[in-house]
Amino acid sequence: MNEHSFIFASEMRTRDESKELAIRQKAIQMIVEKGFDGLSMQKLAKAAGVSPATIYIYFKDRDDLILQLxxxxxxxxxxxxxxxxxxxxxxxxxxxxxxxxxxxxxxxxxxxxxxxxxxxxxxxxxxxxxxxxxxxxxxxxxxxxxxxxxxxxxxxxxxxxxxxxxxxxxxxxxxxxxxxxxxxxxxxxxxxxxxxxxxxxxxxxxxxx
Amino acid sequence: MNEHSFIFASEMRTRDESKELAIRQKAIQMIVEKGFDGLSMQKLAKAAGVSPATIYIYFKDRDDLILQLxxxxxxxxxxxxxxxxxxxxxxxxxxxxxxxxxxxxxxxxxxxxxxxxxxxxxxxxxxxxxxxxxxxxxxxxxxxxxxxxxxxxxxxxxxxxxxxxxxxxxxxxxxxxxxxxxxxxxxxxxxxxxxxxxxxxxxxxxxxx
DNA sequence: TTTATAAATGAATGAACATTCATTTATATT
DNA sequence: AATATAAATGAATGTTCATTCATTTATAAA
Missing domain, CATH: 1.10.357.10 (Tetracycline Repressor, domain 2)
Known part of the structure; x- marks a missing residue:
């Protein structure tokens, strides 16, 4: 997930690492404050200032996100x-x-x-x-x-x-x-x-x- | 919630205590097995063999159920x-x-x-x-x-x-x-x-x- | 500057969610 | 047997959910 799939990739847009960081931080905050119940991908996206779809660039799915955290x-x-x-x-x-x-x-x-x-x-x-x-x-x-x-x-x-x-x-x-x-x-x-x-x-x- | 609202109530259908017990037991089992995430009122109703609406006779809402448990x-x-x-x-x-x-x-x-x-x-x-x-x-x-x-x-x-x-x-x-x-x-x-x-x-x- | 590529997106999708409600059912008393 | 009452229900409601997808955007290399 977090690795580049193509080693020889070039001529591409670079990842914005601050986006992944924001997702990770807000996710932990949401889980701590509202429990696993309270971790909604759409609310997380809004809190982290990204599109819901962006989360799925960095993490396979909701379970993978929690596991990586x-x-x-x-x-x-x-x-x-x-x-x-x-x-x-x-x-x-x-x-x-x-x-x-x-x-x-x-x-x-x-x-x-x-x-x-x-x-x-x-x-x-x-x-x-x-x-x-x-x-x-x-x-x-x-x-x-x-x-x-x-x-x-x-x-x-x-x-x-x-x-x-x-x-x-x-x-x-x-x-x-x-x-x-x-x-x-x-x-x-x-x-x-x-x-x-x-x-x-x-x-x-x-x-x- | 669990108290009779009308003390002088008579001529009424009696509560089936085994239903409340089944709800309580299955709810704990679901939470233990799948976490709070996994406690769905509809699935709980099915597991306990009652209608979803029946749960709301015994408990105010989902949070109240968890609190009572x-x-x-x-x-x-x-x-x-x-x-x-x-x-x-x-x-x-x-x-x-x-x-x-x-x-x-x-x-x-x-x-x-x-x-x-x-x-x-x-x-x-x-x-x-x-x-x-x-x-x-x-x-x-x-x-x-x-x-x-x-x-x-x-x-x-x-x-x-x-x-x-x-x-x-x-x-x-x-x-x-x-x-x-x-x-x-x-x-x-x-x-x-x-x-x-x-x-x-x-x-x-x-x-x- | 052009180009190829992956990053990033907003809107859409169908499923699952908690809760409600009009109706039916069972029962203790009369 | 009739009656009044609350228990119990199945179907419906509107919302929120995780995830996808067609499209746009940014960037490193040419």
Whole structure:
């Protein structure tokens, strides 16, 4: 869809990338505000300032649009999470980087978070569960494995580890965002760092051998 | 809506309660399977074996239907959670009862869980956030307060306590259900009790002073 | 400047949508 | 058995939906 079909194409009108961007942004906004119910192609076209037919140049159909949005948001989030993360770091340091990266991204991109949560419990989520970044999963596994070897982390089934290590963070961020509305104010992140550190300490205490 | 408008009404045809039940059940099933997008009043009528107009006898409109479903599921869940729960019990006992009740309900009613998760991140959730059972909230608060007084639980902001005490459980149940599909098999609950106890122990360790 | 090409469009299409309404049906009381 | 009442209905209404298509527009290369 997003690739040029003919490699040797020349003498053609160029794509206006700002149009695709507008479509993507308004689509996420509409989904967050009105749900999947509220995403109408005609209203989206109007909101993005393009013709309905233009959307179908960039996306195969409505489902493809939603899928592409999801893939792009996932990628943004994975990139944000891995920033400054070293799988060989100590468990405490590594987990702290993870927590801060995740929290920062979600709080600075509340629409992203809301959109992804909505996708997560919708039928769209089934379409491509398997398309997760394998490098990402590998790094997470390596990090936990290292920490166990160094006796900084109890050996546990993966599901148990994950639910203790990260679920509290997501819960915290969710209540934070729904409490403050959808418009990010980065300074709030600083204020809540205390609560986050408090929770992180409890989690580390739980997971230490 | 669900009340008789005229108290002295007599000499009338009686309501067929099985019709309302069929509408409610099929509606939740449709939402779980196809999302809010997929809930069409005409298709719902056909699935429930009634006329489209019949739905409007029991519910004001589509939004009211969804709201009523949500209220009913919430009530079912709150009742299940409070079963055998004593807010004066020790922290460990009380939390274990909470965990088991919640897990049991969610695993035995995966459609309920899926529906409520979908609602949670949809615009419908905003409609009546405040309608939560106040007795329920009161009991939860009392329980935590008791535990702190007895020095069985560290004193923490409520959000921190909640995210550590319950978020791991929900995460565990969610992965369990999405792993096994939507059709409940009660014996699986027994098998996973080990994982749950493992996680619960970690949580209690984290929250002990 | 001409030309070939894909981008971009507005209007059109038929399907599906939520909701309503005139009518029929079942039933508890008389 | 007759009656009054609300339950229940099928068909109809007007709207909005996703998608398509014939046409126009912009641009990179010639």
């Amino acid at each position: 999801w893939i792009a948001e996932m990628k943004k989030m994975v990139d944000a999470i891995l920033k400054n993360f070293d799988p060989n770091a100590s468990f405490e340091d590594g987990l702290r980087v993870q927590w801060m990266n995740r929290a920062k991204f979600l709080i600075e991109n509340p629409m992203s978070m809301h959109f992804m949560e909505q996708i997560k419990y919708s039928p769209y989520h089934n379409v491509s569960l398997t398309k997760m970044d394998s490098n990402f999963i590998e790094m997470m596994g390596k990090f936990a494995h290292n920490a166990i070897k160094r006796k900084e982390l109890v050996k546990l089934p993966f599901d148990v580890y994950w639910s203790v290590a990260f679920a509290p963070l997501y819960q915290l961020v969710k209540t934070h965002i729904s409490g403050k509305g959808l418009h990010s104010s980065p300074e709030k992140f600083v204020l809540d760092e205390k609560m986050m550190n408090m929770t992180l300490k409890l989690v580390i205490k739980a997971l230490r051998p | 949500w209220i009913a599921e919430m009530k079912k869940m709150v009742d299940a959670i409070l079963k055998n729960f004593d807010p004066n019990a020790s922290f460990e006992d009380g939390l274990r009862v909470q965990w088991m009740n919640r897990a049991k309900f969610l695993i035995e009613n995966p459609m309920s869980m899926h529906f409520m998760e979908q609602i949670k991140y949809s615009p419908y959730h905003n409609v009546s956030l405040t309608k939560m059972d106040s007795n329920f909230i009161e009991m939860m608060g009392k329980f935590a307060h008791n535990a702190i007084k007895r020095k069985e639980l560290v004193k923490l902001p409520f959000d921190v306590y909640w995210s550590v005490a319950f978020a791991p459980l929900y995460q565990l149940v969610k992965t369990h259900i999405s792993g096994k599909g939507l059709h409940s098999s009660p014996e699986k609950f027994v098998l996973d009790e080990k994982m749950m106890n493992m996680t619960l122990k970690l949580v209690i360790k984290a929250l002990r002073p």
